[in-house]
Amino acid sequence: xxxxxxxxxxxxxTALFFIGVxxxxxxxxxxxxxxxxxxxxxxxxxxxxxxxxxLWPHKLDGLFxxxxxxxxxxxxxxxxxxxxxNLYRSHQSIDVENTEDLKF
Amino acid sequence: MxxxxxxxxxxxxSLGMDLGWALLMIPLLPLIGFLLLGLFGRKYMKQxxxxxxxxxxxxxxxxxxxxxxxxxxxxxxxxxVYQKIIPVQFTWLQFSPGVSIDLGILLDPISVMMLVVVTxxxxxxxxxxxxxxxxxxxxxxxxxFLGLFTFSMLGLVMSSNIFQLYIFWELVGVSSFLLxxxxxxxxxxxxxxxxxxxxxxxxxxxFLIGILILSFYSGTLDFNTLIEKLTSIESxxxxxxxxxxxxxxxALTWALVLVFIGGAGKSALxxxxxxxxxxxxxxxxxxxxxxxxxxxxxxxxLVARLFPIFSMSxxxxxxxxxIGITSALFAAVIACTQTDIKxxxxxxxxxxxxFMMFSLGVSGQGGESGLGFxxxxxxxxxxxxxxxxxxxxxxxxxxxxxxxxxxxxGGLRKYLPITHITFLIACLAISGVPPFAGFFxxxxxxxxAYHHNMTIYWIALATSGLTSFYMFRLYFSIFWNKEYIAxxxxxxxxxxxxxxxxxxxxxxAAAAGFIPFGEYVSADGKLLESxxxxxxxxxxxxLGLAGxxxxxxxxxxQSNRSDxxxxxxxSFYKLAFHKFYIDEFYFFITKKVLFNLxxxxxxxxxxxxxxxxxxxxGNCTIFLSEKVKGFQSGxxxxxxxYFLAGVIGLVxxxxxxxx
Amino acid sequence: MSGSTIIFYLLSILTLxxxxxxxxxxxxxxxxxFLLFSLIGIAGLYFWMQYEFIAAVQIxxxxxxxxxxxxxxxxxxxxxxxxxxxxxxxxxxxxxxxAFSGFGLTLLQIIQHSFNKTLESPILPTMENIGNQMLGIxxxxxxxxxxxxxxxxxxxxIGCIVIALRSKPTTV
Numbered sequence: 009x010x011x012x013x014x015x016x017x018x019x020x021x022t023a024l025f026f027i028g029v030x031x032x033x034x035x036x037x038x039x040x041x042x043x044x045x046x047x048x049x050x051x052x053x054x055x056x057x058x059x060x061x062x063l064w065p066h067k068l069d070g071l072f073x074x075x076x077x078x079x080x081x082x083x084x085x086x087x088x089x090x091x092x093x094n095l096y097r098s099h100q101s102i103d104v105e106n107t108e109d110l111k112f
Numbered sequence: 113m114x115x116x117x118x119x120x121x122x123x124x125x126s127l128g129m130d131l132g133w134a135l136l137m138i139p140l141l142p143l144i145g146f147l148l149l150g151l152f153g154r155k156y157m158k159q160x161x162x163x164x165x166x167x168x169x170x171x172x173x174x175x176x177x178x179x180x181x182x183x184x185x186x187x188x189x190x191x192x193v194y195q196k197i198i199p200v201q202f203t204w205l206q207f208s209p210g211v212s213i214d215l216g217i218l219l220d221p222i223s224v225m226m227l228v229v230v231t232x233x234x235x236x237x238x239x240x241x242x243x244x245x246x247x248x249x250x251x252x253x254x255x256x257f258l259g260l261f262t263f264s265m266l267g268l269v270m271s272s273n274i275f276q277l278y279i280f281w282e283l284v285g286v287s288s289f290l291l292x293x294x295x296x297x298x299x300x301x302x303x304x305x306x307x308x309x310x311x312x313x314x315x316x317x318x319f320l321i322g323i324l325i326l327s328f329y330s331g332t333l334d335f336n337t338l339i340e341k342l343t344s345i346e347s348x349x350x351x352x353x354x355x356x357x358x359x360x361x362x363a364l365t366w367a368l369v370l371v372f373i374g375g376a377g378k379s380a381l382x383x384x385x386x387x388x389x390x391x392x393x394x395x396x397x398x399x400x401x402x403x404x405x406x407x408x409x410x411x412x413x414l415v416a417r418l419f420p421i422f423s424m425s426x427x428x429x430x431x432x433x434x435i436g437i438t439s440a441l442f443a444a445v446i447a448c449t450q451t452d453i454k455x456x457x458x459x460x461x462x463x464x465x466x467f468m469m470f471s472l473g474v475s476g477q478g479g480e481s482g483l484g485f486x487x488x489x490x491x492x493x494x495x496x497x498x499x500x501x502x503x504x505x506x507x508x509x510x511x512x513x514x515x516x517x518x519x520x521x522g523g524l525r526k527y528l529p530i531t532h533i534t535f536l537i538a539c540l541a542i543s544g545v546p547p548f549a550g551f552f553x554x555x556x557x558x559x560x561a562y563h564h565n566m567t568i569y570w571i572a573l574a575t576s577g578l579t580s581f582y583m584f585r586l587y588f589s590i591f592w593n594k595e596y597i598a599x600x601x602x603x604x605x606x607x608x609x610x611x612x613x614x615x616x617x618x619x620x621a622a623a624a625g626f627i628p629f630g631e632y633v634s635a636d637g638k639l640l641e642s643x644x645x646x647x648x649x650x651x652x653x654x655l656g657l658a659g660x661x662x663x664x665x666x667x668x669x670q671s672n673r674s675d676x677x678x679x680x681x682x683s684f685y686k687l688a689f690h691k692f693y694i695d696e697f698y699f700f701i702t703k704k705v706l707f708n709l710x711x712x713x714x715x716x717x718x719x720x721x722x723x724x725x726x727x728x729x730g731n732c733t734i735f736l737s738e739k740v741k742g743f744q745s746g747x748x749x750x751x752x753x754y755f756l757a758g759v760i761g762l763v764x765x766x767x768x769x770x771x
Numbered sequence: 772m773s774g775s776t777i778i779f780y781l782l783s784i785l786t787l788x789x790x791x792x793x794x795x796x797x798x799x800x801x802x803x804x805f806l807l808f809s810l811i812g813i814a815g816l817y818f819w820m821q822y823e824f825i826a827a828v829q830i831x832x833x834x835x836x837x838x839x840x841x842x843x844x845x846x847x848x849x850x851x852x853x854x855x856x857x858x859x860x861x862x863x864x865x866x867x868x869x870a871f872s873g874f875g876l877t878l879l880q881i882i883q884h885s886f887n888k889t890l891e892s893p894i895l896p897t898m899e900n901i902g903n904q905m906l907g908i909x910x911x912x913x914x915x916x917x918x919x920x921x922x923x924x925x926x927x928x929i930g931c932i933v934i935a936l937r938s939k940p941t942t943v
Contacts, residue, residue: 012779018881020783020816024790024809026874029756031794033749033866034858039844040799041749043806046837047790050813053829061820063886065893068904072913074825075905078832079920083927085837089844090931096848097937103856108746749862756869760876767880 017058024051038092038102042085049081131179132200135217138175138227139266141168142234145259153252161252162245165259166238172262173231183224184632194637196220196336198272210331216272218335221633222416222489226269229496230406234262236613237401240504243609244397244511254294258401261287265406269413274323275333277414281319281378284410285312288402292394304390311387315377322370325363326421329353335417343420350424361427368428372415372435379411379465382439386695388462392454396507399454404461404503405496412468412492419485419635423477433473437568437575440466442692444578448585449678449689452516453506456586457499460542463579464495467572471557474564475635482635483563487556490629494549497624498541501617505535508606508614509590518586522594522670528605532591534618539587541621543580543656546649552625555649562648576652580659585674588667779819786812797855799845807838822896 024047031044053074060070096102145168153161188194201216238258245254264283271277286309293305327333330341330349341349342364356363373384380388380403391403402408415422415432422428440463447459468488475484508531513520525532541548544555554576561569605611630640666674678685687693743754786809793805810833817826845851894900906914 011773012776014886015881016779016783017816017820019878020786022874022877022881023787024813026870026877027787027790027794029873030866030870033753033756033869034863035794035855036858037799037850037855039841039848039850040794040802040855043802043841044794046806046833047793047809050810050833053825054813054816057817057820057822057825061822062888064889066889066891067911068894068896068900069911071822071825071896071901072904072916075828076916076920078828079924082832082837083924085840086931087927087934089840090935092844093847093935102848102850104748107748110744111746112741112744753865753869756873760869760873763876 014058014062017054017062021051021054021058024048024054036103036105038095038104038107041104042088042092045088046081046085049077053077131182132217134175135179135199135219135270138172138179138231139263139270141172142259142262142266144168146256146263149252149256149259153256154250157252161255162238162242165255166235166242168259169231169235169238169262172266173235176227176231179219180224180228183219184221188219188221188224194221194632194634196637198336201272211327211333213275213333214273215276217270218272219270221637222413223269225489225493225633226413227266229493230262230265230269233405233496233500234258234265234401236500236504236617237397240400240507240610240613241395241397243607244507245395250294254291254395257287257290257294258398261291261402261407265410268410272336273334274326274338277417278316278319278323281316281374281410281414284407285309285316285378288312288391288407291398291402292391294394294398298393300390301393304387304393308387308391311384312377315374315384317374318370318377319374322367322372322374325353325367325370329356329363329367339418339420343424354424362425364421365425365427368418368422368425369431371418372411372428372432375411375414376435377411378414379408379469380439380462381411381435381466381469382442383694385439385443385462386698389455389458389691392452392458396454396503396510399458400500400503400507403458404499408461408465409468409492409496412465412472412488415469415472416485416489419472419475420477422472423475423635429473429475431473433470433565433568436466436469436471436473437571438466439463440470440575441571441578442466444575444582445688446691447582448578449685451518453509453518453521453586453590454503454516456582457502457506460502460579460583461499463575464491464499464542467554467557467575468492468495470568470572471560474561474568477635481563482640483556484560485635486630486633486640487553487560489633490627491553491557493627493629494541494553494621494624497617498538498548498550498621501534501538501614501621502542504610504614504617505531505538508610511606511610513596518589521590521596523592523596525591527596528591530611530614531605534614535587535591537618538621539583542583543660544576544652545580545656545660546653547622547625549621549623549625551649551653553629555652556629558652559645559648573651573655577655577659580656581663584660584663585667588663592668594670775819779816782812782815782819785809786816797857799850799855800842803838803842803845806841807834810834810838824896824898824901 028044028047028051031047032041035041035044056070056074056077058070060068064070092102095107099106142165145165149157149161149165157164182188183194183197188197197219198216199219201214204213204215206212238255241254241258245251248254261284264280264287268277268280268284271280289305289309292308293301295301323333326338326342329352330338332338332341341347342353344350350364353364353367354362358366377384388403388408392399394402422432443459443462443466447456447463450456450459468491471484471488471491473484475488476482508528509521509524510516512524512528515521537548541550544551546552558569558572558576561572634640666677690696789805789809789812793802793809796802796805810829814826814829814834817823817829904911904913905917906912908914
């Protein structure tokens with residue numbers, strides 16, 4: 009086996025991204041959908057860090073981007089949880105099938 | 113407008129109105145009456161509508177009489193031949209250099225005569241209606257319709273262009289429709305006016321096609337030019353129209369027969385007569401004006417107007433005379449069995465128009481052989497007078513006893529003296545008893561028939577015998593027969609406004625026979641010597657008197673002689689009583705044949721195929737939109753998958769296709 | 772076959788398998804735990820790539836914060852006990868299709884593309900360098916995004932409180 013290089017890391021991040029996408033499209037529970045979103049965000053982070061390390065080692069931009077993405081992901085997760093709790097209060101369920109109020 | 117035809121309108125002070133304006137005022141005054149009464153009558157002129165219309169019409173009548181006086185005695189004649197004068201003409205629609213619809217006024221003997229007839233009878237009807245239609249809710253509307261009718265009829269007789277005549281022809285049909293359906297809350301009246309309009313409209317199709325054929329071959333729509341081009345044998349137009357043929361009949365005959373069909377519809381000749389008896393649903397003065405004296409003779413007028421062309425086609429004249437004599441006999445037979453006085457008079461009208469028609473049919477163009485033409489016009493003139501009188505008299509009777517049926521009448525001579533005398537005069541006139549008007553005009557018709565076609569002569573003679581029989585049957589049933597029992601309070605005869613027209617018309621019916629018509633109206637405009645053959649007139653007079661005495665024997669006293677005779681002629685009587693089932697035949701054709709074979713499939717096609725197509729398009733749209741609607745499902749994951757698919761698609765697009 | 776290679780493969784297997792299990796399991800609590808393992812695997816990858824700071828941040832924020840938050844929300848919405856309902860097969864199929872096609876496409880691009888390395892001398896991601904750049908205001912400084920992120924966090928916090936606030940019952 010060869011030395012793991014950029015391509016390997018990118019493979020990991022791509023796979024994780026699409027696992028997250030699959031999870032988002034398939035899951036029925038809002039919280040599990042949120043978990044899939046977190047996977048997607050993490051894959052993006054890996055991407056940034058990998059590019060930073062292998063292609064542009066003279067800068068730290070990728071790293072900083074990842075830091076900010078993490079921060080924003082945290083904020084977004086918090087807001088999402090707040091919304092889910094609110095939704096739970098009004099619909100007594102967090103099944104995404106029950107949130108079709110904005111139908112035609 | 114000819115400058116040199118200055119007419120001094122009033123003898124005292126000369127208005128200097130030239131002929132064109134005076135002639136234009138004649139139809140325009142009733143038109144103004146129609147417009148004003150139609151628009152403002154119901155609100156502002158409830159009481160005064162009648163007086164207003166009558167005044168307008170009396171001015172019109174005066175102008176017509178003045179025109180007639182001037183035309184016949186002063187300026188109409190040129191070297192002993194009456195000229196066709198066109199004082200007013202203006203081009204309206206130009207289709208091509210030769211063919212245009214002009215609007216103009218044509219004066220010639222028949223149109224001037226008709227002007228006098230129409231305005232005079234219309235005036236009598238206007239005066240009569242002041243009393244007869246008093247208290248009607250829609251009094252002003254009635255007078256406005258009368259004004260419309262008078263305008264249309266006057267326009268018709270004064271037209272100088274065949275298409276203009278067609279326009280007024282249709283207008284007359286519309287006015288008739290409006291007036292028959294005047295009592296629109298009666299379903300029978302509504303049905304009658306629709307029937308009249310539809311039948312005459314259907315006949316007018318023939319008229320229109322005839323006009324088109326004539327104008328196609330002669331290249332013009334103007335009467336004078338039309339006659340000029342199609343009556344000279346050497347002209348190219350005549351050659352082309354006479355040589356072009358369709359199923360072995362020349363185009364000229366086709367055109368004339370089609371035009372005659374239009375005339376036959378309007379004049380209620382067999383077999384397009386079925387609307388005339390039903391048209392009696394209208395008010396009686398309307399029946400007097402339209403369906404006795406003026407509109408129904410429009411067909412006769414049309415043939416007379418185009419007579420020079422008709423005389424070029426022997427076949428067309430034959431058609432005219434055969435239809436005429438058939439209608440005359442047919443109607444006379446039916447009239448002997450009817451019990452509603454207005455319907456008897458309607459069939460009588462149809463019979464007399466048949467007389468006029470066949471008289472035109474046996475006529476030649478000029479000289480001695482042109483007697484038929486003059487006789488027809490003469491009979492038109494006298495018939496207008498006595499038929500209007502008969503209808504107005506019938507109106508007076510109906511007004512008195514509030515019923516149309518003969519069985520409710522009888523012994524009315526004590527209660528309605530003036531009506532009685534005038535009705536008697538009219539009956540004597542129509543029966544051809546000298547010295548009343550009908551005798552002279554009928555004798556001339558019979559003479560013309562005698563000289564041309566003996567079969568027609570014998571049938572006409574028999575018909576005139578029948579005429580006097582059924583007229584006097586009517587007379588005796590109304591005024592003699594049984595004693596009248598008055599129900600409720602008996603009011604007297606109608607007021608003097610109803611009596612004046614009766615008296616004036618009876619004077620006309622009595623004296624009009626003495627007018628030497630041949631001097632004024634003839635086929636070629638020249639003087640026609642009408643010799644009075646004493647021995648010839650014995651036969652019709654004898655037959656007439658025989659008819660009178662038969663009727664007297666059967667109807668003067670109450671008896672069952674009429675019933676016995678009717679019983680002995682059993683099936684024939686039934687046929688005649690049911691008007692030979694012509695109405696039923698038409699019903700059969702329209703309902704069973706046309707509706708089922710043409711109407712229903714057409715309706716099915718329209719509903720299912722045409723409508724179905726539109727509905728299918730609509731349903732398609734609904735279906736598609738339902739599908740598209742599904743995109744907005746409110747499901748986030750569905751949105752996400754579409755999003756993803758779109759992104760992947762775009763990526764593929766950008767990377768591989770649009771490098 | 773060096774040790775770092777083995778470690779890399781182990782970490783990647785942990786990450787991916789935990790990820791797959793997290794999105795397919797039917798018990799919600801287990802999904803949260805598998806997410807936790809996946810995040811730890813990612814932190815391990817960061818460690819392997821010698822970006823320790825990011826790894827630490829990952830563990831502190833994601834593992835210690837967000838996962839705990841998720842677990843709390845599971846409890847708050849009383850989801851812990853029952854099995855999650857299954858999705859219908861058609862949905863799963865289409866999602867698989869979409870995911871795989873996307874994956875294949877991206878992978879294709881990655882393999883075909885030749886990534887050019889730069890020739891400049893690297894900066895080590897030490898705390899000192901990171902700290903200097905984070906609050907620096909020169910060309911490579913990130914103080915502006917830093918301040919903005921802090922404002923964002925404040926806004927998010929306020930927003931969460933407002934959204935999740937239980938509305939007071941109105942007095943009669």
